[in-house]
Amino acid sequence: MASETTDDGRYDFRALEARWLPVWMDTQPFRSGDPKDKRPTKYVLDMFPYPSGDLHMGHAEAYALGDVLARYWIQRGFNVLHPIGWDSFGLPAENAAIKRGVDPRAWTEDNIAQQRESMERYACSWDWDRVLATHRPEYYRWNQWIFTRLFEKGLAYRKPSMVNWCPSCQTVLANEQVVGGLCERCDTPVVKKKLTQWYFRVTDYADRLLDDLGTLEGKWPDKVLAMQRNWIGRSHGADVLFAIEGREEPITVYTTRPDTLFGATFMVVAADSDLAAELAEGADAATRKAFAEYVEGVKATSEIDRLSTEREKTGVFLQRYAINPVNGERLPIWASDYVLSDYGHGAIMAVPAHDQRDLDFALAMELPVRVVLDCRDEDGRPLPDPTVSRVATTGDGVLVNSGPIDGLAKADAIARITEILEKDGKGKTAKNYRLRDWLISRQRYWGTPIPIIHCEECGEVPVPDDQLPVVLPSSEGLDLKPKGTSPLGAADEWLATTCPECNRPARRDTDTMDTFVDSSWYFLRYLSPAKEDAPFDGVEARRWAPVDQYVGGVTHAILHLLYARFFTKVLFDLGMVGFEEPFTRLLNQGMVLMDGSAMSKSRGNLVRLSDQLDTYGVDAVRLTMVFAGPPEDDIDWADVSPAGSVKFLARGLRLAREVASEPNGSSAAGDAGLRAVTHRTVHDVTQLIEGFRFNVAVARVMELVNATRKAIDTGPGPSDPAVREASEAVAILLSLFAPYVAEEMWEALGHSCVARAGWPTVDEALLVQDTVTCVVQVQGKVRDRLEVPPGIGEEELRALALAAPGVVRSVGDGTVRKVIVRPPTLVNIVL
RNA sequence: GCCCCCGUAGCCCAACCGGUAGAGGCAGCCGACUUAAAAUCGGUCAAGUGCAGGUUCGAUCCCUGCCGGGGGCACCA
Numbered sequence: 001m002a003s004e005t006t007d008d009g010r011y012d013f014r015a016l017e018a019r020w021l022p023v024w025m026d027t028q029p030f031r032s033g034d035p036k037d038k039r040p041t042k043y044v045l046d047m048f049p050y051p052s053g054d055l056h057m058g059h060a061e062a063y064a065l066g067d068v069l070a071r072y073w074i075q076r077g078f079n080v081l082h083p084i085g086w087d088s089f090g091l092p093a094e095n096a097a098i099k100r101g102v103d104p105r106a107w108t109e110d111n112i113a114q115q116r117e118s119m120e121r122y123a124c125s126w127d128w129d130r131v132l133a134t135h136r137p138e139y140y141r142w143n144q145w146i147f148t149r150l151f152e153k154g155l156a157y158r159k160p161s162m163v164n165w166c167p168s169c170q171t172v173l174a175n176e177q178v179v180g181g182l183c184e185r186c187d188t189p190v191v192k193k194k195l196t197q198w199y200f201r202v203t204d205y206a207d208r209l210l211d212d213l214g215t216l217e218g219k220w221p222d223k224v225l226a227m228q229r230n231w232i233g234r235s236h237g238a239d240v241l242f243a244i245e246g247r248e249e250p251i252t253v254y255t256t257r258p259d260t261l262f263g264a265t266f267m268v269v270a271a272d273s274d275l276a277a278e279l280a281e282g283a284d285a286a287t288r289k290a291f292a293e294y295v296e297g298v299k300a301t302s303e304i305d306r307l308s309t310e311r312e313k314t315g316v317f318l319q320r321y322a323i324n325p326v327n328g329e330r331l332p333i334w335a336s337d338y339v340l341s342d343y344g345h346g347a348i349m350a351v352p353a354h355d356q357r358d359l360d361f362a363l364a365m366e367l368p369v370r371v372v373l374d375c376r377d378e379d380g381r382p383l384p385d386p387t388v389s390r391v392a393t394t395g396d397g398v399l400v401n402s403g404p405i406d407g408l409a410k411a412d413a414i415a416r417i418t419e420i421l422e423k424d425g426k427g428k429t430a431k432n433y434r435l436r437d438w439l440i441s442r443q444r445y446w447g448t449p450i451p452i453i454h455c456e457e458c459g460e461v462p463v464p465d466d467q468l469p470v471v472l473p474s475s476e477g478l479d480l481k482p483k484g485t486s487p488l489g490a491a492d493e494w495l496a497t498t499c500p501e502c503n504r505p506a507r508r509d510t511d512t513m514d515t516f517v518d519s520s521w522y523f524l525r526y527l528s529p530a531k532e533d534a535p536f537d538g539v540e541a542r543r544w545a546p547v548d549q550y551v552g553g554v555t556h557a558i559l560h561l562l563y564a565r566f567f568t569k570v571l572f573d574l575g576m577v578g579f580e581e582p583f584t585r586l587l588n589q590g591m592v593l594m595d596g597s598a599m600s601k602s603r604g605n606l607v608r609l610s611d612q613l614d615t616y617g618v619d620a621v622r623l624t625m626v627f628a629g630p631p632e633d634d635i636d637w638a639d640v641s642p643a644g645s646v647k648f649l650a651r652g653l654r655l656a657r658e659v660a661s662e663p664n665g666s667s668a669a670g671d672a673g674l675r676a677v678t679h680r681t682v683h684d685v686t687q688l689i690e691g692f693r694f695n696v697a698v699a700r701v702m703e704l705v706n707a708t709r710k711a712i713d714t715g716p717g718p719s720d721p722a723v724r725e726a727s728e729a730v731a732i733l734l735s736l737f738a739p740y741v742a743e744e745m746w747e748a749l750g751h752s753c754v755a756r757a758g759w760p761t762v763d764e765a766l767l768v769q770d771t772v773t774c775v776v777q778v779q780g781k782v783r784d785r786l787e788v789p790p791g792i793g794e795e796e797l798r799a800l801a802l803a804a805p806g807v808v809r810s811v812g813d814g815t816v817r818k819v820i821v822r823p824p825t826l827v828n829i830v831l
Numbered sequence: 832g833c834c835c836c837c838g839u840a841g842c843c844c845a846a847c848c849g850g851u852a853g854a855g856g857c858a859g860c861c862g863a864c865u866u867a868a869a870a871u872c873g874g875u876c877a878a879g880u881g882c883a884g885g886u887u888c889g890a891u892c893c894c895u896g897c898c899g900g901g902g903g904c905a906c907c908a
Contacts, residue, residue, distance in 0.1 A: 227903060230834080235907075235908085255908060268908090343908080344907075349908080432908090557903090647871085693845095695845085696845065699845075699854055699856075702856075703855070774851095777889075819888090
């Protein structure tokens with residue numbers, strides 16, 4: 001005990017950690033699973049980590065922030081569910097296995113054990129009864145179970161398609177995992193490959209995923225809402241049917257600008273589409289050859305090159321013609337790679353005058369340009385002809401050269417022309433989405449096996465529920481090296497099975513699921529992690545879910561959050577949950593940087609969390625994370641001071657040790673000034689925490705510590721009851737940020753278990769101030785200050801202000817024209 | 832190219848509904864303690880809010896334009 005404060009006034013955080021951690025591990029003050037617990041519930045969730053090794057600074061920040069909220073709600077009397085676990089399927093385990101020959105399962109379990117130790121030391125209020133790890137069969141069997149439900153509903157399906165392929169990871173990637181044409185994991189340029197893969201039909205939920213974002217307004221960061229909206233990318237327009245010469249079926253084209261239909265001068269189909277190939281068959285030999293060569297070139301183009309906006313437009317004329325449904329004109333049909341095969345219908349009507357891409361193509365191929373919109377600049381002057389300016393006029397305007405819609409403005413013209421098309425059966429309003437279906441199959445080992453059996457007779461047959469889980473076979477004897485096909489294909493014994501329907505020999509599906517499947521519903525598994533007959537318990541779900549507060553990095557703003565929202569809606573439709581949005585409130589923390597950039601070993605600016613913890617202690621590191629600035633801002637570790645945090649914590653601890661009054665007494669007779677500060681601080685900190693303004697809350701606690709220090713040293717002294725009241729408040733407030741020091745303080749103050757102490761009660765009467773400072777301005781400049789009662793009347797204050805010496809001086813013999821009185825804080829005199 | 836966010840002391844950051852520009856911390860400086868230094872404790876200095884306009888009795892806050900930084904989307908018809 002005596003050794004816990006060193007001679008120089010710092011404190012011995014090692015001793016505190018060694019002392020309290022075993023106590024907490026023993027008493028488990030954060031158990032949430034008692035069904036008889038009558039406290040209201042709150043679900044606070046931290047994004048679970050991948051067990052890649054030890055914790056890093058980013059984890060430390062996120063968990064410190066989440067813990068502030070969890071501990072706050074506990075102090076407020078809630079039964080808080082605050083679980084943690086591991087997102088433990090994924091490539092690093094597999095890569096370690098390939099590189100060092102270790103078993104992915106053993107590697108993963110070792111890392112989990114190591115991380116768990118660090119997490120325990122970090123002392124977050126996690127309920128250790130609920131831990132889960134997604135690589136364990138008792139978890140991933142429910143991935144398979146949910147997959148089966150999706151399959152039954154037609155929401156999981158297999159189709160051949162051009163997919164994103166990472167040549168380095170040797171696996172397909174979801175759209176969301178391709179960033180700027182590069183693999184988000186290894187930055188290798190992604191190439192296109194035609195493969196048959198499993199998909200989840202997220203696009204069926206596009207409207208709900210988009211529209212329900214409205215219910216999260218004000219509860220999720222605007223930035224994340226914007227990113228999700230952007231990603232789903234819904235647009236409104238029309239599908240228009242174009243008859244094709246020499247082809248039975250018309251071609252449907254999607255456009256957001258049906259009003260410009262009279263300006264269409266050609267049609268373009270996606271070069272890599274089946275449609276283009278079919279149309280090309282009717283062309284002469286030279287064209288067929290040119291087309292074939294063009295398509296080859298397109299396929300060889302990397303995604304990164306394809307996305308370059310600097311690229312010249314290229315294409316091949318297919319010697320075929322479409323008929324414009326509104327005026328019967330013949331439009332030449334071209335194939336080009338600037339039209340995407342998997343958006344809309346893979347074909348467009350080109351209106352070069354009013355679409356920049358079409359204009360670029362028209363100019364490159366010397367195709368006609370026809371203006372059908374009279375567009376004006378701000379001064380009402382006509383905009384230059386697009387052919388000359390090489391700039392398409394894409395804005396609003398009045399229709400010209402457009403028959404029945406001449407003279408109409410854009411919006412009216414769209415409505416009118418759509419009506420006309422609809423009447424003739426040649427078109428209708430339509431929506432489109434940037435969002436694509438979620439490609440979930442991976443040709444890798446360390447993931448959830450897809451629970452499908454391929455039978456020659458019966459086709460794709462889901463593994464019956466009572467045969468789940470399909471357990472991942474041991475990696476022993478399997479070649480895990482990426483080679484483009486799943487390693488599971490070589491697990492002969494595992495592979496061979498019988499068809500559940502016809503009992504004939506059949507083969508298992510050899511792909512594994514994207515690990516984002518695992519994290520799409522884990523928050524539900526925490527509710528009943530040991531449940532053996534369902535993914536989660538319905539009663540527990542009604543009790544706890546949805547998550548009240550989710551905390552994690554903005555890096556998951558699109559992928560994980562979109563998928564989890566999708567899963568939740570599917571589970572809602574299955575009647576398994578009663579809510580459609582999984583995370584009621586979301587807090588995104590910023591990144592921890594060093595010297596202005598993200599930490600990395602290669603950059604040589606890596607700050608090791610364990611070093612920081614060894615040097616400054618857990619509490620100081622946590623406090624530093626929280627105090628550094630607003631939670632969503634990045635923290636530059638070079639700008640902050642864990643040493644300063646140590647100093648502050650030592651000051652707090654010293655207060656508690658100096659308190660000389662007995663516990664549980666009344667503080668009513670205590671020093672009024674200090675009491676006012678204490679109650680004001682608790683009141684303000686309460687609001688600050690609820691508003692995620694933790695940095696300011698910490699500053700307020702620092703003020704309280706300073707005020708208490710003064711009271712002890714130069715005020716009423718250590719035996720005044722107000723000093724005890726203030727110190728106890730400091731201990732409880734600090735318990736959100738610095739659990740070890742708070743616990744030590746609490747004990748010094750004669751109590752035990754600060755985490756469950758309860759939030760201090762604010763005496764409203766003590767918040768009322770006797771006097772406030774009123775500023776008196778003349779012409780907007782401060783000329784005097786008055787001490788006035790807060791309830792002062794307007795007339796009285798006006799009189800006082802006009803008589804104030806500073807006012808009299810600066811008004812001089814000027815005439816007072818107007819007096820603005822805002823009792824009790826301000827008077828402004830206008831001359 | 833389009834959309835969003837942010838510019839406040841040397842630094843990280845506060846400032847309620849438009850009403851005293853400063854709460855807290857870091858660094859600096861001064862002092863105390865020390866043989867000395869570190870550490871600690873006490874005190875103290877510090878910007879007129881990126882720039883230019885506008886609205887207002889009054890603007891860090893609202894509006895317009897520009898400059899600087901960050902982020903998202905980007906051949907999605």
